[in-house]
Structure formats: C-alpha cells, structure tokens
Amino acid sequence: MRHAKQASGRSLVELAKAWLVIATQSVGGGPSTLYLMRRELVDRRGWLTRREFLEDWALSKLSLGINQIALTAMEGQRVAGSRGLIVALAALLLPAGAIAATVTAGYDVVRSEPLVRAALGGGGPVIAGMTIGLAYTFAQGAVRRGWRGWLDRGYWAIVVAAGLSGLVTPMFVIFGGAVIGLAFLRGEPRRASGEPEAG
C-alpha cells in the first residue's frame, strides 16, 4: 500500500489552499465536490492514500446530516490533526457558504421579475424531478443484494406512501427506520457503509 506523505511537512496554509480550490470550483454539489477532494488531496498533493480516502468516504456515509462535512473534517484531521480539521472545515464551508448566501441575496432582489418567475416555472419541476431521482439513487445504494433487497425495497415503498399520505410525521418515520433497520435490515456492512471493494 502506498503511504501518504507525512503530516509534519505540511503547512496549514497549504491545507487551506487545497480546500479553497475545492470550495470555489465544485459547482453542482456532491459528486463534483468529491471528485475535487480526491484530485486535490490524493492525486495532486499526495496527502492521503487512495485507501485512506476511500475508508473515510465509506465512514462519512454513516454521518448525520451533510456527509461531505464529516468527510472534510476527517480528511483535515488525517492531514494535520485537530488544527487541520478546523482549517479544512473553515476553508471549505466559509467560502462555499458565502457564495451560496451571496447568490441567494442576488436572486432575492430579482425573484419577483416576470422573467425569473418564468424561469422558476420551468426550473421548479426539474428540481422536483432531480430530487426524486437523487432520493431513488440514494435508496438504491442502501438496498442489499438478493431476496433481502426486496425487503428493503418494500420498506422503502411503504415510507414513500406514508410520506405522501401525510399521516405520520417525518421524525416518526426516521426513528421507526432506525428501529426497523436494527431489527430487520442488518447485514452487508461493507456495502451498506459504502466502502468500495477496491482501493
């Protein structure tokens, strides 16, 4: 296994520069952010081995909330300890958050313009379709192989129906999912955690 360069020779400024590149160039969300993380940290700078990166990526899929924030924190910590964690998070989230807020502020000024409303009229259904598509691919990644996969798909279909009915609160469904998962949906820990086979 190839080993990553040692952390001692690395400055926090260099680390911040790497995460700034990721924060400012990763247009489009998760996949492009992940691609840039790997390019900057593994391929270009050699701070992490491919295996280290994939292991952290697999673990980050267990994270509460935004997975890539957890991944960023773990990678920053691997590269330069707790100071690296703080620098990586700040260098990713402050610019990306500022960009998102600034774009939103600009949009807010023009949002009542007829042209913008027409654009949303077309963009809205596209976003809804993308949301459904993302949710579907997300579920596919969690489904097990073989007959147990049908159990997972059946549970998922019940949740969709429950969500559409509005008869149960999301919190109830999510807590119920944790309990049902522990009782009936165990197995295949490597795939469930997203850990790739190679690397």
Place this chain on the structure above:
Amino acid sequence: MDALGLFVAVLRAATFSVGGLSSLPLLRESLVAPGYVSEAHVLEAIAIGRLSTGPSGLYIVSLGYFALGWVGAAVALLAATLPPLTLVVLAAFVRRWLLTAWAAGIVRGVALSTSGLLVATGIQLVSPVGAVQVVLAAIALALTIHGRVHPGLLVVAGALVGVALGMI
C-alpha cells in the same frame, strides 16, 4: 422566527437525516408548514444549491437566507455543520464498530426512511401539475438516475424552457 428557532430547526433536520438533501422533509415541516418560507423558496434554495459550489446540502444556507437574511444564512450553516462532526468523535473511538452489520442496519433503515420521505417531498414539490411540468420532472428524474448530465445544466435547461414557454 428568530435565529434560535432557525438554528434548532436546522440542527434537528441535520441530526435526523443521512445525506445532504435528506434533511429536506424535516426542514419543510419546520419552515414551510408554519409559513416562515414558501414552497417556492424551497425550490429556489435547492436550485441555488445546485448552481453554487460546495456540498449539495448547502441549500440549507439559501433556505436560512430566505428565512432570516444574512443572519439566517450564517445560523443555518453553523447548525448544519455540527451534526456531521459527531462522526469524527465516534470514529476516533469506535471506528471498527461503525463498520459492523448492526450499525449498517441502523444506517440502512434511516437512509431508506429519509430517501422515501424525500421522494414524497419531490412529488409534493411538483404538484399542482400540468402536462409540461410532468414532462420536465420526468426528464429530470430519468437524467438524474442516469447520472450523465451535470445538475446545474439540468436546472438551467429547465429555466430556459420556462422562459421560452412563459411558465409564470
């Protein structure tokens, strides 16, 4: 809504979700239902998230802005940052346990639940529907599952169709 209320709403949504957009059903429950933001704001926030940089979950920043301006954006970013950090602490102590079948079962149950709720949310976002909206949503759904088209391009293409057809 005050900053603390927004912080709690985002923190709750991020804590009980797995993955960026999966916090949407809970956020919708906390912010749209009481009228702090509208359904249109939700769609706009997701679009801006897709056209901006960084993780897709940062649509939360836009939603925070729509709720409380710049303060809301900052509060939402802070609240969304905290839950993922628990994994760093957990990984330091029980990294091996996190990759067991038991942990995988819990995560699978939560992941299937949040993704199912997200599908229901997406369906609710596209309604009330006309034929054009259904076609646009279906095309976006197919292309997203296929995964070969940049999400930003999809949003822009949909917006151009909306302008061309005068879909106000």
